Amino acid sequence: xxxxxxxxxxxxxxxxxxxxxxxxxxxxxxxxxxxxxxxxxxxxxxxxxxxxxxxxxxxxxxxxxxxxxxxxxxxxxxxxxxxxxxxxxxxxxxxxxxxxxxxxxxxxxxxxxxxxxxxxxxxxxxxxxxxxxxxxxxxxxxxxxxxxxxxxxxxxxxxxxxxxxxxxxxxxxxxxxxxxxxxxxxxxxxxxxxxxxxxxxxxxxxxxxxxxxxxxxxxxxxxxxxxxxxxxxxxxxxxxxxxxxxxxxxxxxx
Numbered sequence: 001x002x003x004x005x006x007x008x009x010x011x012x013x014x015x016x017x018x019x020x021x022x023x024x025x026x027x028x029x030x031x032x033x034x035x036x037x038x039x040x041x042x043x044x045x046x047x048x049x050x051x052x053x054x055x056x057x058x059x060x061x062x063x064x065x066x067x068x069x070x071x072x073x074x075x076x077x078x079x080x081x082x083x084x085x086x087x088x089x090x091x092x093x094x095x096x097x098x099x100x101x102x103x104x105x106x107x108x109x110x111x112x113x114x115x116x117x118x119x120x121x122x123x124x125x126x127x128x129x130x131x132x133x134x135x136x137x138x139x140x141x142x143x144x145x146x147x148x149x150x151x152x153x154x155x156x157x158x159x160x161x162x163x164x165x166x167x168x169x170x171x172x173x174x175x176x177x178x179x180x181x182x183x184x185x186x187x188x189x190x191x192x193x194x195x196x197x198x199x200x201x202x203x204x205x206x207x208x209x210x211x212x213x214x215x216x217x218x219x220x221x222x223x224x225x226x227x228x229x230x231x232x233x234x235x236x237x238x239x240x241x242x243x244x245x246x247x248x249x250x251x252x253x254x
Contacts, residue, residue, distance in 0.1 A: 026101025
């Protein structure tokens with residue numbers, strides 16, 4: 001496992017693998033490449049399958065540079081991660097996105113012929129819109145509408161106290177329909193939700209409404225009792241996602 005910089009700027013952790021298969025972990029909002037330890041666990045689980053594992057901090061998050069979250073930049077960040085795998089010869093690639101990371105994965109995967117499957121947890125499978133971020137309170141909402149930077153506090157980061165958003169910066173996926181978003185994906189997708197909090201129930205309902213639009217061979221799973229972060233159901237989640245990914249690996253990967 002080595003620390004590196006993607007595209008000369010993004011803080012990343014990379015574990016090489018013995019074959020030609022690799023996974024990129026895309027973290028959620030107000031998070032980073034460790035995802036509070038959840039991505040540490042998943043990285044170990046994927047590595048045990050024989051995959052190379054790449055995880056990084058999106059611009060504006062964790063140790064990566066960036067002042068304000070920008071949706072177009074997030075997509076470029078994911079492209080840089082996949083470019084790194086391309087340069088290392090990994091021809092079978094998996095994208096695993098949590099929450100915000102799932103929205104990035106859905107939009108980047110159709111461009112990348114080496115991506116063989118998607119794993120989307122706490123997934124945002126609907127088209128985007130231009131509503132303010134759901135994390136904004138009354139004061140933050142007022143600042144948002146005034147066009148000011150809004151600082152959202154985070155915990156667990158050694159280098160950041162907050163993530164900054166501004167309505168002048170592009171939101172991720174503010175155009176298009178769910179049919180266009182899901183219809184563009186051509187590889188099987190595993191979508192995982194919980195049912196223990198309002199956020200997950202709402203996201204799960206969006207996925208259910210569009211499940212018929214997912215590529216053939218896709219699956220939608222709900223982990224009973226799991227909240228959006230899956231903190232208390234990491235064993236179940238790990239078993240589910242590794243079981244899904246294993247058939248997509250070639251014989252050179254364990």
